[in-house]
Amino acid sequence: MKHSDHVHAVAQHMSAAASSLVAASWRRCLTVHGLSPEEGRSPLRLSQQEFRAAREKSGYLIEEAQGELDRLFLTVGKAGCCLLLTDENGVALERRGASGDDRDFRELGLWSGTVWSEASVGTNGIGTAIADERAVVIQRDQHFLSCNTGLSCATAPIRDHLGRVAAAIDISTCRDDAGEMAVLLLSQAVRDAAARIEANLFRRAFSGARILLVQADGKSSPALLAIDRDDLVLGATRAARLQLNLDDRRIAGGVPAADLLHEGPAGQGEDLLDAERAALRRVLSRSNGNVSLAADTLGISRATLYRKMKKLSVN
Structure with a gap:
């Protein structure tokens, strides 16, 4: 059976689309984007x-990804x-490739300024990873267009500080000997780079905030929290949001990191004592243990400072 006939046959079955990422993408290409697998399409070029x-527009992304x-x-x-970094629309912003392979990849459209969305070229690593918001491997005849079945792609989306897909990073090869195991290894490498x-x-x-790493078993993406000086959460990566049941509303409302991480003390009074103890220890540390200097910094007498140290068990 020809590749195009196979695509049409699979995409027409709802059950296949429901159980297979590739079949679901094929169906989108036919029904949403109006593409045909036998078309000899090249990716759109800006x-x-x-x-x-x-x-x-994506200058910050390019800078952080270089x-x-x-x-x-x-x-x-x-x-x-061939290595591509794209924006959220599948536009190839940055490319890396060996000069000896440039001609082949350029003919395929794996070049800066091309658009690898599903609407542009059907099922492919970049477009499908962005559409499904997850890492994908699209090997050879899993591509929608027959003209792209010589490619194998491993792609991972990249999320911004609000957890939204902002980009994708892709490794593609047109080598005939790129087996399944090799492509899976490329997939792991690209997911690690995306993370x-x-x-x-x-x-x-969140350059001015304290960054905490959250334990999130089984997550390849970083689970990070940005914390202000009052222990309130300023932001969270997608993995941290999922792990801690966080959303924009909860973050905007102000939630203590200690509460999220179950590190808070038993009562509000202890919260205040702990905050005062921490502040006192910081001042003493900055004064290298010099009580007189610490008292001057705080604007209190040495006797008052000693009483506070005794009360708070600060040695």
Whole structure:
């Protein structure tokens, strides 16, 4: 059976679309985007002005991702792989590839300024990862278009500091000997890189805050909280939101990190004592244990400071 016939046959069955990521994507391509698998489509290509505007809009993303792209390419570049960083619309903003492979990848459209959304080229690693908001592997004949069945792709979405999909990072290869195990290894590498970029974006967004790592078993994405000086949560990554049942409303309302992490004391009075004890210890630490200097800093007498130290069990 021809690839196009197979796509049509599978996509027409609702049960297949309900149980398979690829079948669901094929169905979207046919019914939502109006594509046909036998089309010889190339990805849309932005004009120079449009591409420049897309890069300017995502300048912060490109800056935070550069190091990870370079490190990842050092690992996979010699294996005949192409590396792309896209925005949330599938626009390829940054590319890494060996010069010897440039001609092949350029002909396939794996190049800066091209659009790899599902609406542009059907089921593919980038477009489907963005549409489904999860890491995907799309191998050869899992692509929607027959002209793309020589490709194997491993892609992971990248979320911003609010937990929204803001980008995708993709490794693609057109090597015939790219087996399932090799592509799975590429998938793990790309998910790890996406997680590090996501953490970079979160720390950038909350550069003045304290960042806490939340224990989140089984999560490949970073579970991070941004905390202000009063222990209130300023922000949380997607993984932390899921782990702690957080949303924008709860964060905006002000929730203590200690309560979320079940680290709070038994009563409100103890909260105040702990806060006073912590503040006193900080002042003493900054004065290198010099009680006179600490008392001057606090604007109280040495005798008062000694009484507070005794009351709060600060030595």
